[in-house]
Amino acid sequence: MGTFEPVIVAFVCNWCTYTAADLAGTSRLSYPTNIRLIRVMCTGMVDPQYVIKAFLEGADGVLISGCHPGDCHYINGNYKARRRIKLLKEILPRFGIEKDRLRLTWIGASDGIEFAEIMTRLNDQIIEMGPSQTRLNKAI
């Protein structure tokens, strides 16, 4: 029986992180395939509802990855995202969704290698945490 393959949803910003993802692809770096990338224009547009929806639908981990502070194409989208993730990291653990299942990272346009490493590290940590409780019984 293979190890448990987590379902991880990654909201990836169209500018720096997506460029790094493409770079990881073209430089043939392999990273876990069970991470589903959803391209958003900016991490600032990731509504807390998207994260809640992902967890309630059975995601074991949610990653939000955007540009380094100061690199954001829209100047301050990433700062606003950071505050929303801080809010969610206060609310979700209250209901049993461990703090480390929701992650926020900054990835630069030429950090292809780092992108692949982060994806693998995230995947290993979520495997360690085991399946999320919503996968076993869905929230009503």
Place this chain on the structure above:
Amino acid sequence: MAIGKTLVAGAGLSGIRSALDLAETGYKVLLIDQSDHIGGLLCQLDNQFPTSKCGYCRMLPMFDRDQSSQHCLRKGLFHKNIEILLSTQLMSVEGEPGDLKVTLKQNPSLIDPSLCTGCGECERICPVFVDDPFNEGLTKRKAVYLPSPQSFSNTYTIDYTACTRCGECEKICPTGAIKFIDQNREKFKILVVDDEKIVRDSMKEWLKEEGFSVTAADSGQKALELMDDRPFNMMLTDIKMPGMDGVELLAKAKEKNDDLCVIMMTAYAAVDSAVEAMKQGALDYLTKPFDPDVLISMTLKVYHEFEIAEARVEQVDALILAGGTEFFKPNLGKNPYGYGVLPGVVTGMEFERLISGTGPGKGKLIHPKTGKPVRKIAWFQCVGSRDVQTGAGFCSSVCCMISIKEAILAKEKFGQDLETTLFYMDMRTIGKSFDDYRLKAREENQIRFVRARIHSLDEDLKKDDGSLLARYVDMQGNIHEDDFDLVVLATGQRPAKQMTELALKNDMIINPWGFIETTPFSMIKTSRKGILSGGSLSGLKDISESVTCASAAALGACKIMHEAGKKTIDAHAIDMDETDLNGLAVLARENPKILTVLCSCGSDLTQTLDVESLKLDLNRIPENKSVEIMDKLCTDEGKKTLVDMIQKTNPNRLVLGACLPCIYKQRIKELGKESGLHSSLVETLDIISILKQYPDSQIPEMTQRIERELKILISKARFKNPVPKERLESNQNALVIGGGIAGITAALSIADCGYHVDLVEKDDTIGGNLLWMDKTVDGLDIQAYLDEKVKELEFHNQVTIHKKTKTESTGQHPGEFSTLLKKEDEPKDPGETILHGVTILATGGGQAPLEVDADDPQQKELTQKEFEMGVQDQKIDPEKLETVVMIQCSGTRDEKRNYCSRVCCIRALKNALFLKEKNPDIQVYILYRDMMSYGFYEQYYTNAKNSGVIFFQYDSADKPLTQMQEDKVLVKTRDLLLDMPVEIEADYVIHATGILPDLPKALADQYGASLDTFHFFKEADSKFRPVDSMNYRVFSCGLSLKPCTIEEAVVTAEAAAIRAIRILSHERLVSGKIVADTRTATCSMCEMCVDTCPYGARFVDSIEERIVIDPAACQGCGVCAAVCPSGSAVLEGLDMRLMLDSIDMAVS
């Protein structure tokens, strides 16, 4: 009426800026570059000063965004109006502006970009390894390679000179994208001249083996005879030969046949004679004993030039040279730092690559040679600048800031325990926020700044771990010896060789150091009409100045095209397929019918995918009508079958899974034209690279993966609202506030391109600061220039001047400002309200007042302005003066006002030289902290010293003191070098109090602009949008933007003009497909979305109680949608319903 077309030679940062400005205005642009990728220097820089952040993508167009690429510029650029030709050189230019004939030479690209899927098989097979110029030679790459790691098109390119034509890649390429053109090397005749027989014969053998026809001669005389009876393409000659030596032979051979390529061969000792020969026209030199590979690759390089005979001729209206500059190569000349010899010595660019994620260290800072981690780094400033030994009597003005940035980056990325030291003579932080950046580097990042110049470097023999020993003397005179793991040479700038040659060929004036000379008071007009210098070509500039010059050059081109009667595209014809409004409105009412198509790309998909179960699952989604498998969509027949399928099943949405070239935006637009299916309703997926990336995964796993990706696209397609935003009415009148030289130039520039301008000045005379100036430091007559400009302004039919007038903005709504103009001295005058589309704030600035507490009845302590005006009104007679002291940074560059006003040092040198010229035995002392004579102004610093001006350096903690003594002023300071107090009795003390902006906050707020911490205009991005504000319709130039000299003020005004024209040239502006919208019914007017919008694109309409959006200002970031709890702020194209459904699909 023809559409204007401009050639931009050089697709670096400035080339891209000029091209985009013109393309957005609506002109056609031909953008060429000799390298194989666009972006030039910027591709290799991850971050730029003064924020050590990256802002490259902020150059992309703001409105009409779907015309251009919407991703990181390092992935590449495309724009509807720009044609990009890479590996192309500009050979010659003829004709007049408005009718220029340019000949271009392009390397034939052996790989067809429309077929190459970027699979990388050819790279794996290729046997040839070459130094990778992208990583400055620190790593190797194959002869077939990806031009830049992130390039989106990831089409592979063949390095024309390195490729040995072995043909392996041609065989292995799965899509047959590689085709070699046949070569006839016999036609290439080489003459080898050497007095030693063994050398002659061995070279003949090697070259013959490569297929060239070779003749040998044992003496110079014999060579000349051989040249008489048959022509040669290349000559390799030794230097030390009896009878006629190599250099003499070179001269004679060149007379006979000028485009003969000559390569000198010299023993190791005689290198400088070879370098000398190169100055007289030799192409290159080889040092004996040389190995065959070096000889072959050099010969191939020459052969490659010979091989590309045909050139392409284009007809354009204007030419912008944006070749930029090259960095000084430290190993030329005396090379005191052992660059290339000692292991740890690298240049600035190499260091940038060392710390980059795509660099040799792969994100870790390791020693380029020993691979060990690096702990101690030193930066040596002024390598190849301010150094007569390397022929550079100028300062390259950017290396100081580059080194500070690199030091900060090293510490932030690799740990604050890294020891970083900067050795400098004058730390030239000349930009607005640069001094703050230096303070941050010193205080927060603990970077050590040592004022000393290291003369040479050698290995520290005591420690044999390759660390480098540097000796220097500190200010107190004692000698220190420090060792470092890595030494970064802050190399200066040199003119781009190819550009200077072109300039010489077209008899354009170049300055003594080989940079292209621009006409007085302009940084873009060259001595040849019709050819403009964009970016840093004409001199040493940082990114924000290069971008400003690039925009100004675009303005120059726009003026030329307007005068030649050429039109812009927008006015010319509206491109129907994109905005077919009613067609799409009907579509909106239809239920979504999706067709999903997968291209098997030559292979049989059933081997890798369980196609049946995929079709079954996808068809369970009601909106997805059918799933089709097709083949070879890249070919014309393939595309034909797809178009027929669309016309037959007539879906209103398409999900296309194919290879990368098939899903480019342009290809989808073409498909849209042919099939009638609007391109915004096609969702694409690169399934080939997914299949390639995990070749060994089994069928069910891969099917599930592809199914999930397709489901996400299907959910996007089914919830997408097809109705595009309606086009926004945009006012085509401009308002310029402020009548200084910046306001005048902006107004004239816009008016010259055919748009009406209202120029408002609060005083009753036009001219601002220029009214009281007479000469610039280069001796140009300012008053004459001002009179000419004012006359031009007053007689211009497109300009209405309002003198003694105040402005008061009476509101901005999408597409238009309204401003009330009121006469200053007639309070009861109701004023005149004008409507305008853009606003340029050019309110200027002035000399800061002198805060000196001592009472000074005879006015002996003056500011620079007061002194100059005193001299002009004959109140001060230079002849009668004995001693004058000038104190720089007086009351500025300290905690109160921490920015360098950039111009006071140059102004002090001008006054000093003026005084010395008027009265040679006057004693002039200049007390300074850092002499900011940047760029070519360094020569005036040398002239001042030559004319006997004494310079005293003082420490900011121990400022000079002045007190009155009868009619003289006693100045007390300290000579840091002699370490003794100094007292000077001066007739006059001139304080450089720096520049204060004159941009009231109320005025800026009225137009949605804002001020920065120093109360100057706050730019959207100090580097990449230097004259724009966050409100895309408001710009600024001149002193209210940043402290600058007259030329710099003029160039910011021209840049602001083109940035305005790109809006004025459109009657209606269209926004991008992804743009914000408001659902007024559910909106509770809490204005959270208005406050959070970084672009001020949302307005509160309190009468109709709704939020109004300027679709052209909205950039589609979606921050408003995320902050609105009720979902009334919606991001069209990526709304919440679509996102939630995509999440559903992703997690299933």
Place this chain on the structure above:
Amino acid sequence: MGQANNKGYLEQTETIKTMIQTCIQCGTCTASCPNIEFMDITPRHMWRLLMTDHVDQLFSSKSFIMCSSCYYCTLRCPRGLELTNAMSQLKQVASKLRLKQFRRSSLFYEAFLNSVKNHGRVKEMEFMTNYFISMKNPVIPFAYASLGIKLLAKGKIRPEFSFGRKGKLTALFKKVAELEE
């Protein structure tokens, strides 16, 4: 700055001052100089004194005497100044003015040049004895005694005095003296 007591040095050093006027005090010459430990004030300090007319302090220090013309500083000066020539010109001024504190080195050079003038090469014995005589100080020869014996033992110095006319360069020296006026 008028109060520098220059005792007439100013005119002498005017030309030297113009040679080094565009110095930007970067310290390259000081850091490159191999004899730096023997100098009481650094070369940069000297040029600064010259520039600010503190010529008396300049001549009260011995630094320029220590310069052995290795041309390192001229090679590396970013302003391309002829620093080594400036040093030698300072030496000439010092010897021309027969300044007391440089008496020892001026006499040394004179004795050396006389020997070259008379024989076309330096005769060590004759040169050293003339130098000791002109120094009129009996103690000095003993300081050189040990060095002299070692060199004699190794045959580096030929003991004999020769009075032949071979290699006379008096005409050459006369011509140079005329040129220098």
Place this chain on the structure above:
Amino acid sequence: MMIKIEQEDNSLTKGLHQFFKRLLEMQEIDALFLPVRLKDSSSIMPSLVTDPAQIENAVPLSPAFPLNSGRMVSRLSYKESGRKTAVLLRSCEIRAFIELIKLKQGSRQELILIGIDCPKALTLSDYTAYMEKDPLEDDAYIQKVFSEKNETLNGFNFSSACNTCENPFPVNTDMNILLHGVDLSNGMMVESGSEAGQKILESLNMQQTSMPEKREEVVTQIKEVNSKANEAMIEDITEKTDSISKLNAFFDRCINCYNCRNMCPVCYCKECVFNTDVFYHQPVQYHQWAEKNGLVKLPTDTVFYHLTRLAHISHACVGCGQCSNACPSDINVFEVFKSVAQTTQVAFEYSPGIDENDPPPLSVFNEREFEDIVGIK
């Protein structure tokens, strides 16, 4: 400045009526907003009174707390009305109103905010039952709530929101009516909180007095008792809902009627996103969800709704308890929201409704903050 309200023929309520009449008769004040016993029934509802005669039916202090009138006051003030109104509000109503001002749903220009020591309240269902079984007289109720032990009222427990309320004493108001720690036998005190309040009190020229010493000690004592109760409640609810399955159990009776949102004063949206087309799902979507787990409870998005509401307003929750009051299925929504509100408000160092210029946490950001939550080590 502090004035005294005498008893009117030894009844505190009448004393208050007298005070409010004097206020209404003042030139500057056009209307009064306070709880009034309706003419033809015994229930007490907040009302806008312009005729001083109607003041007799006013019941400023009663266990009735049908809704948080912070929302009503925002309706009175989100645009100019040209009228000056004095509003009498409990502490949680004032704080809710201040939060609404930050969201531009109301403004203080035309209002005089009169705070009053909170008279505690019964839950809606308890109140109706209490009214049927010989409720206390108004004055008797005041005596009971403000002086003796006031754990229960005729056997009914006060609402858990009031028992766990940590700041039942209004702040940032124009004037406050003080009852706790005051010797009620000779009347109540009114303390001015702003110049506007001071000007009005001066023009009333009633007898001045000073702060009773006992006040301080009583206030801290009440706060201690309540915060201890609050901790206990939070500990209990946290344990009861610390997993999604427990949350499912907690909200099992929830029918997505969204009443808790309608009654919540700080849930200010004109139309909630859960009523828009975003959650008006397509039929096939229900089938997809059912196919995924074999079964899907309808209506869906129950837990999703509550978590979303937490994300939207947990920072602004003033703990007034109306959400539990409004729930038809008697789910104790208040306890979940108060416990989560506690954590988020502490995390962002934000206390709702205290100062209009303190912006809501998600509407601002600083360049360097919360760097610990970024990155994957």
